[in-house]
Amino acid sequence: MNRFGYSLSKARVIDYDANNHAVAEYIAEKEPSFRLCIACGGCAATCTTGNFTEFSLREINILIHRGENRKPGSDIRKCMLCGKCILVCPRGVNTRNVVITAREAFKKFGINAL
Amino acid sequence: MHFDPFIIPFNIGLYFILIYVVGRSIIWFRNLSRPDKLRLQRGFFGMAFGQSLKEIFLESLIHRKILKTNLRLGYMHMSLAFGWFLLILFGTIEADIFGSHHLNPPHMAIFFRFFNPDHGKTAFENGYAFLMDLVLAFILSGLILAIIKRFSSKSVGMKKTTRLKHLDKIALASLWLIFPSRLLAESLTSGAYGTGSFLTGTLGAWFNSFLPAKQAAYPFWWLYSLSLGTFFVLLPLTRYMHIPTELFLIFMRNSGIRTGDKAGTYSEVEVHSCSSCGICIDACQMSFSAGINNIQSAYLLKAIRKDEDTSGIVFNCLMCGRCDVKCPVGIELTSIRMIQRRAAGAGNGIHNIWHGYLRTNPVPVTAKQPASKPSYDFLPARKPEKADILYFAGCMTHLTPSIKNSMVKILDASGMKWSFMDEDGGVCCGRPLMLAGNDREARELINFNSRLIWKSGAHTLVTSCPICYKVFRESYYLDVEVLHHTQFIKQLIEDETVKMNYLNKRVTYHSPCELGRNSGVYDEPKEVLRHVADLEKTGYDDGNSLCCGGSLANLRLQSPDKHKIASFAAAALSAPAPDYIATACPLCKKTISAETKIRVADIAEIVAESIVKPVANGMKKQRIPNPIETSKV
Ligand code: SF4
Ligand code: SF4
Ligand code: SF4
Ligand code: SF4
Numbered sequence: 138m139n140r141f142g143y144s145l146s147k148a149r150v151i152d153y154d155a156n157n158h159a160v161a162e163y164i165a166e167k168e169p170s171f172r173l174c175i176a177c178g179g180c181a182a183t184c185t186t187g188n189f190t191e192f193s194l195r196e197i198n199i200l201i202h203r204g205e206n207r208k209p210g211s212d213i214r215k216c217m218l219c220g221k222c223i224l225v226c227p228r229g230v231n232t233r234n235v236v237i238t239a240r241e242a243f244k245k246f247g248i249n250a251l
Numbered sequence: 252m253h254f255d256p257f258i259i260p261f262n263i264g265l266y267f268i269l270i271y272v273v274g275r276s277i278i279w280f281r282n283l284s285r286p287d288k289l290r291l292q293r294g295f296f297g298m299a300f301g302q303s304l305k306e307i308f309l310e311s312l313i314h315r316k317i318l319k320t321n322l323r324l325g326y327m328h329m330s331l332a333f334g335w336f337l338l339i340l341f342g343t344i345e346a347d348i349f350g351s352h353h354l355n356p357p358h359m360a361i362f363f364r365f366f367n368p369d370h371g372k373t374a375f376e377n378g379y380a381f382l383m384d385l386v387l388a389f390i391l392s393g394l395i396l397a398i399i400k401r402f403s404s405k406s407v408g409m410k411k412t413t414r415l416k417h418l419d420k421i422a423l424a425s426l427w428l429i430f431p432s433r434l435l436a437e438s439l440t441s442g443a444y445g446t447g448s449f450l451t452g453t454l455g456a457w458f459n460s461f462l463p464a465k466q467a468a469y470p471f472w473w474l475y476s477l478s479l480g481t482f483f484v485l486l487p488l489t490r491y492m493h494i495p496t497e498l499f500l501i502f503m504r505n506s507g508i509r510t511g512d513k514a515g516t517y518s519e520v521e522v523h524s525c526s527s528c529g530i531c532i533d534a535c536q537m538s539f540s541a542g543i544n545n546i547q548s549a550y551l552l553k554a555i556r557k558d559e560d561t562s563g564i565v566f567n568c569l570m571c572g573r574c575d576v577k578c579p580v581g582i583e584l585t586s587i588r589m590i591q592r593r594a595a596g597a598g599n600g601i602h603n604i605w606h607g608y609l610r611t612n613p614v615p616v617t618a619k620q621p622a623s624k625p626s627y628d629f630l631p632a633r634k635p636e637k638a639d640i641l642y643f644a645g646c647m648t649h650l651t652p653s654i655k656n657s658m659v660k661i662l663d664a665s666g667m668k669w670s671f672m673d674e675d676g677g678v679c680c681g682r683p684l685m686l687a688g689n690d691r692e693a694r695e696l697i698n699f700n701s702r703l704i705w706k707s708g709a710h711t712l713v714t715s716c717p718i719c720y721k722v723f724r725e726s727y728y729l730d731v732e733v734l735h736h737t738q739f740i741k742q743l744i745e746d747e748t749v750k751m752n753y754l755n756k757r758v759t760y761h762s763p764c765e766l767g768r769n770s771g772v773y774d775e776p777k778e779v780l781r782h783v784a785d786l787e788k789t790g791y792d793d794g795n796s797l798c799c800g801g802s803l804a805n806l807r808l809q810s811p812d813k814h815k816i817a818s819f820a821a822a823a824l825s826a827p828a829p830d831y832i833a834t835a836c837p838l839c840k841k842t843i844s845a846e847t848k849i850r851v852a853d854i855a856e857i858v859a860e861s862i863v864k865p866v867a868n869g870m871k872k873q874r875i876p877n878p879i880e881t882s883k884v
Contacts, residue, residue: 185646188676190629214626218687219646219679220803224841229810237687
């Protein structure tokens with residue numbers, strides 16, 4: 138192995154093996170519009186739940202796409218399905234069904250099943 | 252001569268179906284809840300009985316409602332049902348008067364001509380034979396229509412996926428064979444004996460000219476009996492079960508039994524009462540605007556009857572109620588869909604024929620465990636302002652601030668002591684969760700809002716959103732009067748609390764599904780509109796109004812299809828070239844305004860613009876009126 142004289146600090150290493158894309162794939166298959174999200178944050182800005190507690194559908198979408206499911210797995214339970222996000226989403230993501238399908242997926246894959 | 256082996260299939264079928272229907276009715280009755288049992292008993296021995304008989308005559312035989320909707324379809328149903336009924340009735344009378352005995356077994360009436368071939372020689376007998384021929388011709392005309400419809404219309408091409416497919420075909424073939432085989436059998440017999448009237452007599456004489464009619468008749472009598480017997484035996488497995496079931500449904504409904512929110516005998520009877528007339532398919536915008544043709548109520552009921560998994564069907568529906576108000580059988584289609592949603596569309600499938608006959612409760616009662624259960628324990632405790640009138644804008648109204656601002660202006664002008672329940676953003680009313688089948692979780696939100704309303708001491712709750720209105724009225728146990736803002740404004744006009752200028756504008760009105768069909772509020776919004784503007788008809792008024800397509804009830808609809816539905820609705824509302832399209836729902840406003848150049852305004856906005864001046868009647872205002880711009884936002 139070559140030694141370049143510098144190294145990555147441990148904390149900045151992304152461990153791809155720890156990421157689980159099963160949830161993202163499950164959602165994208167059942168609700169294809171999930172793929173359209175550009176993480177603009179419109180949904181989070183208008184969110185009814187976000188008015189009361191730390192909750193962002195944008196963050197959930199990003200994390201699930203990355204395969205980091207722990208936080209979304211517990212956050213997703215807070216959505217009230219009120220539908221404001223659908224009306225503001227510029228990409229036509231069917232956000233409520235994303236939430237419902239994500240709940241199914243988390244249960245199916247045993248992530249934060251309660 | 253009162254017996255011939257060919258009557259055996261008919262008799263087997265007839266007694267089988269009679270015993271089956273009685274047995275099934277007993278099971279249904281036993282499964283009714285106690286109050287419903289009492290209702291039915293009372294209905295059976297009371298006024299409702301006469302009403303039911305009348306309805307059975309008008310709807311099950313004449314098919315009046317189908318006739319009103321679609322003349323040809325109605326004629327087809329009527330000729331088959333009413334014609335068959337007359338044939339049996341007149342046949343029984345014929346056998347009784349002209350036969351050798353009185354009180355004959357049923358096959359004597361059905362096969363009368365076979366057992367009395369000489370009958371029809373005297374003038375009176377011949378007159379009666381004319382009547383019988385007339386009825387037969389009536390039925391055959393309907394049958395021809397049915398056959399044409401089956402081969403030409405797409406609406407009857409329902410997808411068949413189970414192994415019952417073949418049975419359905421056999422049942423249909425036997426139904427179609429019944430009357431032609433009767434015609435041929437009677438004609439040939441009449442031909443041989445020189446009897447019969449304009450139809451059977453003429454045809455028979457012609458056959459007799461080149462055929463040994465007497466011998467040729469016999470196989471057709473067998474065919475007639477066989478097709479009747481087969482049809483009766485297969486009846487419980489096919490959609491034709493609706494014929495006996497609908498009678499039961501009418502008695503139950505007239506006794507005051509309703510679907511409710513759980514699966515039970517009544518919903519099961521409803522599911523089996525669908526005649527597959529297809530009216531719900533024609534009414535559905537998912538079909539005629541978005542071209543989605545597998546989710547309509549007729550398909551849902553069919554899937555439930557076969558105990559299939561309906562999750563792909565139940566959630567892909569606007570819950571607009573258009574099919575519900577048009578169903579000629581009066582099946583509460585939206586209630587049934589809600590029951591299925593609560594059960595997440597679970598189904599077990601029918602595995603064999605016996606299962607098909609013996610199954611008693613096809614609608615699942617137990618819901619699947621909700622996936623990753625929602626939880627709202629983060630909601631803070633809140634202390635509301637005391638007020639007489641509480642205004643709840645709702646999530647959707649917060650996305651259309653012009654409606655909210657208009658309501659603030661109107662409430663201020665009313666001079667009443669009011670407070671804004673969700674001014675800084677509130678908690679969702681719970682209906683969207685219920686529409687997704689999460690009733691228990693919706694309760695958490697309902698309880699939160701109920702506490703706020705109760706603590707405010709208000710006697711009236713006004714909301715701008717029909718979705719909230721429906722759930723406040725039906726699922727909150729509140730001791731307050733719940734009003735949609737159009738109803739509230741109408742009261743203000745009647746009390747002369749607010750005065751308005753007449754705007755010289757022509758408007759069309761879009762009746763929101765949740766307010767109109769689903770809550771029965773049609774008139775107040777139109778009366779308010781007529782007070783300030785000139786209301787035009789669109790051809791889609793009241794019960795026939797369209798869905799904007801934005802419905803939160805559809806969890807599956809993709810945005811391109813949503814736009815197709817919305818643009819059809821927008822085009823219909825724009826057709827009379829109005830100055831404004833008026834509506835009474837923030838969601839409808841948002842959805843429709845994206846599809847038309849004409850201004851779409853909520854009734855609250857139009858009213859706020861036409862208010863003359865706030866009537867200051869000395870009462871202390873609770874709020875300082877904002878300098879509100881009611882223009883487009
Ligand atoms: S509004 Fe739509 S595109 Fe934007 S972050 Fe939310 S889901 Fe993604
Ligand atoms: S549906 Fe859920 S994520 Fe969307 S705005 Fe409402 S609470 Fe927020
Ligand atoms: S549900 Fe009603 S309208 Fe639809 S096919 Fe059945 S009977 Fe006809
Ligand atoms: S409720 Fe509306 S969208 Fe649903 S099936 Fe009936 S007509 Fe179609």
